[in-house]
Structures are given as structure tokens and as C-alpha cells.
Amino acid sequence: MYLYMIKFVDKSLILNVYIQPQSRFDNIVGIHHNEIKINLTALPVDNKANKHLIHFLSKKCKVAKSHIMIEKGQLSRHKQVRIVEPKVIPVEIKQILADRDKL
Numbered sequence: 001m002y003l004y005m006i007k008f009v010d011k012s013l014i015l016n017v018y019i020q021p022q023s024r025f026d027n028i029v030g031i032h033h034n035e036i037k038i039n040l041t042a043l044p045v046d047n048k049a050n051k052h053l054i055h056f057l058s059k060k061c062k063v064a065k066s067h068i069m070i071e072k073g074q075l076s077r078h079k080q081v082r083i084v085e086p087k088v089i090p091v092e093i094k095q096i097l098a099d100r101d102k103l
Contacts, residue, residue, distance in 0.1 A: 005034055006097060013083040021049045026056050028092035050074065061086035
């Protein structure tokens with residue numbers, strides 16, 4: 001089930017995410033149909049949600065915004081995000097990885 005949601009390629013963390021814009025809080029919710037669901041307060045207009053996602057993940061992973069790229073899904077809620085050399089793996093991602101390893 002969790003096979004392709006989180007991958008490590010070279011020194012990058014690749015996440016398949018589902019974005020829920022216009023939420024009350026910014027947070028990593030958990031799993032949504034084999035993707036990581038992330039709530040964002042940003043509106044889904046004028047690339048605001050994408051910019052906010054990059055800002056949110058840069059804070060969570062302690063990397064510069066330039067180290068985060070949306071590889072797929074620029075105009076969709078379903079995205080593939082690459083985080084180059086993350087300094088920290090967010091607790092929520094670690095929990096999903098731990099749950100995956102139990103299978």
C-alpha cells in the first residue's frame with residue numbers, strides 16, 4: 001500500500017502528495033489514497049498553494065526552498081515533490097515509514 005508514496009533516490013526524498021488547500025492549518029495529515037495528505041492554508045490560485053507547499057516543506061525538512069521541486073502536478077492536487085538532501089525527515093513521514101516497515 002505505501003510502496004510508492006515515499007522514495008529515497010540518491011540524496012533526495014521524493015514524496016507523492018495530495019494537497020488540500022484553504023485549510024485551517026498547515027500540516028501533514030497522513031495517508032490519502034496512497035499519497036501523503038498535506039493541508040495548506042493557501043488558496044489554490046496564482047500558484048499560491050505551490051509556493052506555500054514549498055515554503056512549508058522547506059521549514060519541515062530544514063532546507064532552502066531552492067532544494068524543493070514540484071516534479072509533477074503543478075496544476076493538480078496530486079503532486080510529486082523532490083526534496084534534495086533534507087536535513088530532517090518530518091515526524092509524520094517517519095511514522096508512515098515505520099508503519100510501512102511493519103508490513
